[in-house]
Amino acid sequence: NAGVTQTPKFQVLKTGQSMTLQCAQDMNHNSMYWYRQDPGMGLRLIYYSASEGTTDKGEVPNGYNVSRLNKREFSLRLESAAPSQTSVYFCASKEVDNSPLHFGNGTRLTVT
Amino acid sequence: QKEVEQNSGPLSVPEGAIASLNCTYSDRGSQSFFWYRQYSGKSPELIMFIYSNGDKEDGRFTAQLNKASQYVSLLIRDSQPSDSATYLCAVNSGGSNYKLTFGKGTLLTVNP
Numbered sequence: 001n002a003g004v005t006q007t008p009k010f011q012v013l014k015t016g017q018s019m020t021l022q023c024a025q026d027m028n029h030n031s032m033y034w035y036r037q038d039p040g041m042g043l044r045l046i047y048y049s050a051s052e053g054t055t056d057k058g059e060v061p062n063g064y065n066v067s068r069l070n071k072r073e074f075s076l077r078l079e080s081a082a083p084s085q086t087s088v089y090f091c092a093s094k095e096v097d098n099s100p101l102h103f104g105n106g107t108r109l110t111v112t
Numbered sequence: 113q114k115e116v117e118q119n120s121g122p123l124s125v126p127e128g129a130i131a132s133l134n135c136t137y138s139d140r141g142s143q144s145f146f147w148y149r150q151y152s153g154k155s156p157e158l159i160m161f162i163y164s165n166g167d168k169e170d171g172r173f174t175a176q177l178n179k180a181s182q183y184v185s186l187l188i189r190d191s192q193p194s195d196s197a198t199y200l201c202a203v204n205s206g207g208s209n210y211k212l213t214f215g216k217g218t219l220l221t222v223n224p
Contacts, residue, residue, distance in 0.1 A: 031210055042216035043156070043200065050210045058211065090155055098144045098163060101202070101212060103155040 002026050004104035006091050012110045013081045021076040021107050023091030031094050032074035033101065034058075034066060036087040043090070049074055081111045116203050118215035126223050131188040133218050135201030138182065145177055145184045146202040149195075150217065156200055160186065191222045 007022045025032065034046040035058075045058030049068040063085060065077045074093075078085060088108050092101040115138045125131045133147075144163055148156035162168045162175040162184065174187040184203075188195055198217040205213040 033212075035214075040216065043214040045211060045213070048210060056210075059213075097210070098204070100146050100158045100161050101156075103157070106155050 004091055004093055004102055006089075006104035006107050008107060009105065010108050012112065013078075014112055015082060017081050018077070018079050019081065020078075021089055021091070021109075022073070023075065023104060024073045025091075025093040025102070026072065027093060027095070027102065028071070029093035029095050029102070030071070032068065033092040033094075034064075034074070034076045035090045035092065036060065037090060037106075038087050046076065046089075081109075083111045085109065086111045116201055116205075116213050116215040118199075118201050118218045120216060121219040122221050123218055124221045124223060125191050127191060127193060129191050129222075131191045131195065131220055131222070133186040133188075133199050133201075133220065135184045135186075135203075135215055136182055137184070137201075137203045137205075137213075139203065139205050139213075140179075140182065142182075142203045142205060144204040144212075145175070146212070147173075147175060147184075147186045148200040148202060148214075150198045150200055152197075159199075188220075191220075193222050193224050196220060196222050 004025045033048040035043045047066040052071045091104040146161045147159045150156045160175045162177045168175045172189045176185045200217045201215040202212045
């Protein structure tokens with residue numbers, strides 16, 4: 001049972017480069033999320049998808065775009081990376097309204 | 113901006129003692145409350161969730177919720193060195209069960 005799978009695990013980008021972080025879950029969950037975690041800032045919500053076909057902004061959406069490709073997959077795109085986007089990115093999913101989040105293992109992104 | 117506040121710590125307790133972790137939240141409409149444990153360099157993992165006022169016990173862990181005081185806590189009995197981690201409080205926010213807001217976490221150290 002893989003749960004939530006994120007790729008890649010590590011990435012180094014130069015300022016201005018673009019990339020897409022991939023996330024897939026095999027738990028048949030309806031809702032999927034992207035968080036970033038920075039020292040002293042905790043986990044902050046970037047975007048979420050309450051159900052297939054919908055996406056909404058979270059607390060820190062600027063500089064990011066998302067795509068809910070199907071029920072399983074939710075990707076996060078950085079169009080023009082900036083050093084301020086250096087962070088650990090977590091994808092998560094959950095089944096129904098009050099249920100807990102299940103996290104992937106994270107992507108450690110460095111932008112130089 | 114709905115907030116979730118935790119003491120950053122570090123909280124240091126001797127092995128075998130009770131560790132008490134506290135969390136306050138600002139959104140009176142919050143209905144779902146979660147405690148996650150995060151080891152250094154790893155993703156958050158769910159410890160407990162609580163929806164109703166009162167106590168909920170699971171093994172060595174007890175979650176306590178007081179909605180009137182907007183306060184949720186986690187007690188860890190018989191603390192072990194393996195409990196040393198950062199503990200994250202998460203609360204649904206913004207009138208939505210889809211969005212979870214996380215506190216910045218409390219670092220717990222259990223000394224042998």
